[in-house]
Amino acid sequence: MRIVLAFVFLLVLPLAAHADSSFLDIQEVTSPGGIKAWLVEDHSVPVVSMKFGFKGAGAKLDPADKQGLSRMLSNTMDEGAGDLDSQEFQRHLLELSISISFSSDRDNFTGSLYTLTRNSEVAYELLGDALSVPRFDAEPVERMKRANQSRIRSALSNPDWIAARLMNDMAYEGHVYAQNSGGTLSSLESITPDDLRRLHKSSLGKNNLVVAVSGDITKEDLGTALDQIFSRLPEASLPEEPARIDIQNQGQTALYKKDIPQTIIEMIQPGIGRDDPDYQTAQVMNFILGSSGFGSRLTNEIREKRGLTYGVYSYIMDYEYTNGIGVSTSTKNESVSEILGILKQEWETMKTKPVSQQELETAKSYLIGSLPISLSSTNSIAGLLLSLQLDEMPIDYLDDREKKIKAVTPEDVQSIAMRLLDMNKMTTILVGQPEGITADKTIETLPNVE
């Protein structure tokens, strides 16, 4: 799941970024009741997209024996509220084509509302009820357990999922991040409606709420809507924060043997946080190295020149309590050691030689210019505004980001590469039957699945 999230982050954030302020005019709105939101007004299509998050209310709150609790909360909050049971609640949404959904990642609990303007009144009412008076009836809770268990059993035939699961276990060993945020087959079984009620009451409050809105709504109407939706929330009381953790098992390679023709390769080493002054420089380096797909050095060397893979990507992931630089790829079993050799070489080249002016210019143009392209729907705009707030970025972050990217020099890229890149610190997971590889350990049973 982590890898998936990392990619989503890649697509939504780094690609997303910039905009001259005339293009993305972010307004800060405060409701009469004191609820704050960021708004980008856009009346071109009669729809409203609202995304909100509860900071710190993600899967990191899950007790070890109730892994998946936060995920289950996200699955059940739209399954009945107030006087409406699950089927009635869903029927109201469906009849007016309103989408309400919740989701949970390691750090945060988030939700979204997408509605036609003409149905927005009912939409706000239903969302307000889902947030404040969710029912957690036994039937939907059981049903969502079954759905999650089925998802896990299906994922067990997906080697990418297995690799990601093992990476979480190895890279964050001993930390709450090593848990399975989607739950385990047995932990899900033990979750009760009361567990969900407790988590809901303690973790979703006005004090850890952030809201982002885009679409066909004015500042004034949003003010009213914010109170209507969120004013009934209590104050959240979150437990003490977990400690920071560096990538664990550095330099170790773990193998999970599976009778498949292609080996999945996942690697991760310590990285850089968004609050670091050199974060944008690291993004430029990562683009040139491997995040950009076609045109990146890794894709050139591994796919274009040698035909060894269908896809190879590097990424920067930044969670609240850790960060890393990772690589994901896959190749036929006999080519695994060749790919690992090329990765090592590219890591060195990035450190020993400055990038070319042309590589740098392409990276800058893309990182700055692709933002408006990725912001062509109300959902993508609201999604960007939400992630900026969850990461506690200032409202002018996009302008600052553009300035920083423009200022990056080849020397800056080389020095961040020297600071960050280190193949010897890689934690490596292989799933398949790689040839010519000596793993430090062979994993027989998947942790945090059963």
Added chain:
Amino acid sequence: MNQKRFLLALLIFLLWQTPGVAQQVKTDNKVFNAEHFTLDNGLEIIVIPNHRAPVVTHMVWYRVGAADEPSGKSGIAHFLEHLMFKGSAVIGGKDLAAGEFSKKIKSLGGQDNAFTSQDYTAYYQSVAAEHLETVMRMEAGRMRGLKMAREDVESERNVILEERRQRTENNPAARLDEEMSAALFVNHPYGTPVIGWYHEMEKLSWEDARNFYDKWYAPNNAILVVSGDVSGEQVWELAKKIYGKIKKHDVPKRSRTTIPPFEAPKTVTLTDPVVRQPVIQKLYRVPSYRQNSGESLFLETLVEIMSGGPTSRLYKALVVEQKIASSASMGYRSNVWDDAELVISATPNPGYTVEDVEKALMEQIDILLDEGVSDDETVSAISRMQSSAIYARDSLQGPAMTFGGALTTGSKISDIEYWPQIIAHISNFDVNAVAQKYLSTESKDAAPPVTGYLLPPAQEPQENSDQSTGETE
């Protein structure tokens, strides 16, 4: 190219399951307000103005796909799509070497990719509006000016084999889908996967790709779709200047074999030790939009009633009430040239077998056939489908995908623009008639379904040996 090829192809249908019917409706209340032109060389042009952001999506759709491949060359349409990034001419500019196409797009701050289906192959770029002319010169250049080197064909063949390993060989559910399609589409190219069969992919050559390209890629076999911050007139002027330079060229008519009238339902069982969650699926062969636009719209409405969300018939019965499955759904993709598939699938909860779930699914089909859908259900389904047309406008690429996917598979522009008004006339009688016609075992018009089971080795259904399950109760 195409990390997201299949996903994108799928998206077309998810974003908005096909548009509709042939009859013209008199109203100016169009969904997208697209403009339409045709160049002298036969290139069709669709422009969908959208001035929300200063960006455009530029797509070229060729009316050729995997189902048009010569026999024994499976995968060549998709392989060619990869090779289109291996060097090409530029109208009024310097040739691009292998790999330079995408690099150039990125240096403009843009994104590009491509995807292949059974019936079409499409290439697209999203860029700032000021770069539209540049990408047009590049895309027009490779319409007849592909310059791939032999050594690049060699390495790229390994890439598509890795793609097949990743998507199919490593994934038992994908292997089951492949075998079910092969069983449903007998004597028809839809029975062959878009990516190709491994043993044929291994042998695809530079000549195979070149021949396929020379035969099918031409302005008169393509549709240019541009959406975004641009006017119809601007696109027309640019396209005339750039695409207008490419000569028309004879393209053969699509010639597809047809499926014989088989009688027996078939069962395909795939067992693999990695499977932990069994799945049951049923494939029915039904008309595509091109084959029968009216029935196709009725089928879409039926699917919305049976499977549109958590209150729909299948989910409510099997998952909420009977609690024997964790998912249950029906799907239909009408944007295909030849016969379409209607798929019913479900995943059993622990303690229930695929046969239990299959029985429950078929009970729902029987209830549908015996009692029909109500007027209320139909009205509500249509209203939701109409709302989806408003949401469809909240996107840059989505509308371009909708037009490209529909027009390359036989829809007309008016079918898309007036879809909400056209579907307003559908009644529950229409929906019930189409259900009777294609899902009833009594119907002369219904092709026998293919039932598929994905199972762990120990859990094969007992009747697996007689190859004849799939009857309704």
